[in-house]
Each structure stands twice: as C-alpha cells, then as structure tokens.
Amino acid sequence: MEGPYLIEFPKVGASDIGFISIAECPQQIPFEIKRTFWTYYTPESVLRGRHAHHRTEQVLVAVAGRIIVTTELSNGEVELFRLEDPHVGLYIPPYVWHTMQYSHSAVQLVMASLPYNAEDYIRDHSEFQRIWKS
Template identity: 40%
Template sequence: MPANPYLLTFERIGSPAVGYITTTQYAEQLPFKIRRVFWTHGTPPEVVRGHHANKATEEVLIALTGTVHVKADTGNQVQEFELSDSQSGLYIPAKCWTELRFSGDAVALCLTSTDYSEEDYIRDYAYFKKLATHAAL
C-alpha cells in the first residue's frame, strides 16, 4: 500500500521581538535522509507546476514565503493542501502525482531523498494511474 501525503511541523525557536529560526535539526522529524535541496521561485500564479510523480524519490515541500497549493494524487486518493507557513512542510511520498500552484511571491523549498534523475520521473498521468491501479491489486 503506498504512503499518503501528510503535513509535518518543524521546531521554531525565537520570538516576535528578535525573529525566528525554524529547523529540521532533529532529523527524526523527517521520514528520510535528505539527499538534495532545491527551491522554486518566480513562478507566475497562472502556471501549474509538477504534473509528475517520482518512482523512488520522497519529498518534503515547504512554502518559505507566499502560498503553495498542492494537489496530491496517490492513485487511490486525491488530497489538497495549502502551504503558507514556513514552520510546516508537506511530505510527498514516492508514487504520488502532484500539481502545484504558487502565489506570485511564493518561494518553495524542497527536500528530497534522492539526487535528481530523469529516469525517476513519471510524467504521463494515464501511465501513472495504470501503475497505481496495478499496485493496489
């Protein structure tokens, strides 16, 4: 049975008077060891990004600024998330189709379990659904 996406909350240290540090220092909060870090920014609000699933890669997506709307489809369940607080992140398991919409000021940080490999991507939704249906049998 494939895993489902879920929200994580990170530790925040500080106060309104001095500001905050949000940390993943306590690695047990993350469901995998971080292998790669990247961020997305400057995405126009009318553009939908994602449109793929990964065969093996797990991710945690964090909206550092602005808002990121995520549609996550495991093949059996579709969930929608709104990320707008840098203290929380969305765990995206392998074999989960995502579609993302960004506010104009959004900067999204992504922590991944693997290095980038084009071979890890499923970019055809019909093929993804076929794989998800067969995996559920």
C-alpha cells in the same frame, strides 16, 4: 502505502526578534536528504509539478508566500494542502501525483531523498494511472 502528510518543524523565537525553524533527519525529515532545490518567481497562472516519482521522497516548504499542493494517491484519493507557514512542510512519498500552484511571492524549498534522475519521474498522468492498475 503511507500518503502525504504535514510536518510541523520547531519554531524558535518571537515576533519582536524573528524566528528560526529546524529540520533534522530523522527527527522531522523521514529520509536522508540527498538533494535540495527551491523555486521562486513562478507566475500564479503556472501549474507546476504534474508528476510522481518511482523512488524519490520529498518534503516541500513554502518559506515565503503561499503554495497550493494537490496530491493524488493510487486509489484516486485527491487531497489539497495549503502551505503558507515556513515552519510547516508537506511530506510526499513515492507514487503520489502532485501539482503546485504558487502565489507570485512564493519561495518553495524542496528536500529530496535522491539526486535528480529523469527516469525516476512519471510525467504522464495516464502512465501514473496505468502503473497502479497493473
């Protein structure tokens, strides 16, 4: 199974006029986007995420501020990603446990492969580990 990886989106413009970045399927996003949402004004003391998905793929982008994303693979491998450039996203495949910690000014954009479905979430870490041991 492929693990999380960074995606660099095209960055067009200049510092004197501003920039635009583009995310297209399948050039940068490896799935068809079925849901988009964003988080903002999250207190720095709050750790969000704390789940994995059975089927959903996601790309996370810090369009403002800084987001520290910690991922855990089924083999126990843990990786830390620092998102703070709006033209860089993080691909998270299914069955990857992930948590996010935000700077107060952070705005996170999430592009997901499936609509929301509560049954797609693995919210208990011990359940996540049990699934991979069986």
